[in-house]
Amino acid sequence: MELELRHLRTIRTIADAGSLTRAATALGLAQPALSAQLRRIERALGGELFERGRHGVRATALGELVLERTRVVLPAVSDLQQEAARFAHARREPERLRLGGTHGPLLGALVDRLADAAPDTAVTTSASWSERELAEQLTEGRLDFALAGTCGSAAPPGAEQLVWREIAVDPVLVMLADGHPLARAREIELAALADQEWACVPGDGCFADCFTAACARAGFSPRRMYETDTASCVHLVRVGRAVGLCRASFPATPGIAIRPVTGTPLVWRHLLGWHAAAQQPDTAATVLDQARSAHAGLVPPAHRVP
Structure with a gap:
């Protein structure tokens, strides 16, 4: 090494x-x-x-x-x-924004919003499942803004060097196959899923530990967790192999029922990050405002954390 x-x-x-x-x-x-x-x-x-x-x-x-x-x-x-x-920003064409994000529809929704809010700005995107990698790219000047997140109140990566602002807080929901016995329930007790296998996207924060702790409080240990890409998670849920974990911004998907968990034992904070020395305050304010608007357009009011 x-x-x-x-x-x-x-x-x-x-x-x-x-x-x-x-x-x-x-x-x-x-x-x-x-x-x-x-x-x-x-x-x-x-x-x-x-x-x-x-x-x-x-x-x-x-x-x-x-x-x-x-x-x-x-x-x-x-x-x-x-x-x-700072040097790169001073020499960079002002009509370009480089956005990074973990995964999910929020990044696409932000690009859509910026297309209307700044029609003369070329927007490029870079995806990574690693919040820490996105923070490093911001610090090194390879990204202008990054959409990332943390579980609960955990500190975001690179907090000592970067500016992070909260976009919204989502409950973590469960995805079940339409044919699952609990698919028609209005909400689901976590303990009712004690005999299930699980699927979620990977990450390098504390989410896995927080999920295990939530299961322990509900009286069980999760049998197995498949950490894989979004499309594979959806497939595992649709065929009944696993119950999925997703954010409230996850879109409606054929063959999948998305339900809240009773008591909201897990939440996810959507964050927008940037390097203060490399961004103008008005640009950061515009992107943050558009990110919040993008989230509001994705998440039904019933799935929002007050």
Whole structure:
């Protein structure tokens, strides 16, 4: 494995947090995933970076060496990225917007709105299932705006360098095959789905952990989770292989029933992000307003979180 800047940021976060648990929370990762990532980094650097103990972690001699370098490298790279983004923005044609998004119809709806609001602006899009990757592209000046999201009140990726504004908050709904026994219910208790398998799109935030916790509160552990692309999720639901999880902005789909979960145990915050140094305030305000309008046009009032 080649060492990357994100690995240095991970090491810095662990050292600042003083424990893997707190660092995992700050990074939006599950602790086992962070531990596995740290082991890969340590193998790449040739030794242990932290001593683990009951009260947290402490840097080894090798860890202190690496941390000393991060204090120089990370600020220097951050300054370079910001200067490059400002330079690129100053030279960029003003009639172009580069939008990124995770998945789903909100990105398409925003493009449609911007086509009317800014007819002389060329809009290009780039999709990624990784919110963290989108944040990196904003930081590096490769995107102008990104549609991403977080589970509940979790911090968005790159929050210390980027501006994130809330578009809306959706309940997480379930998708069932039209022939499912619960497909005609007005709403569904999560516990009523305890014997089901599940399908959702992938992500690198805390959604999987939040879903598992919601299931635990309902008295069961999910049997299996298929993390795959949207079209595959729809297929698995339509053929009865799994129950799907989706946002309220998910469009009506033949053969699929979309129903709320009693008590709204899971919510999803739609966010619009940008780099403040690379965007004019009026441009950001226009795109944010159009994103909120796009969401309002997609989500029925009955499926909105107050």
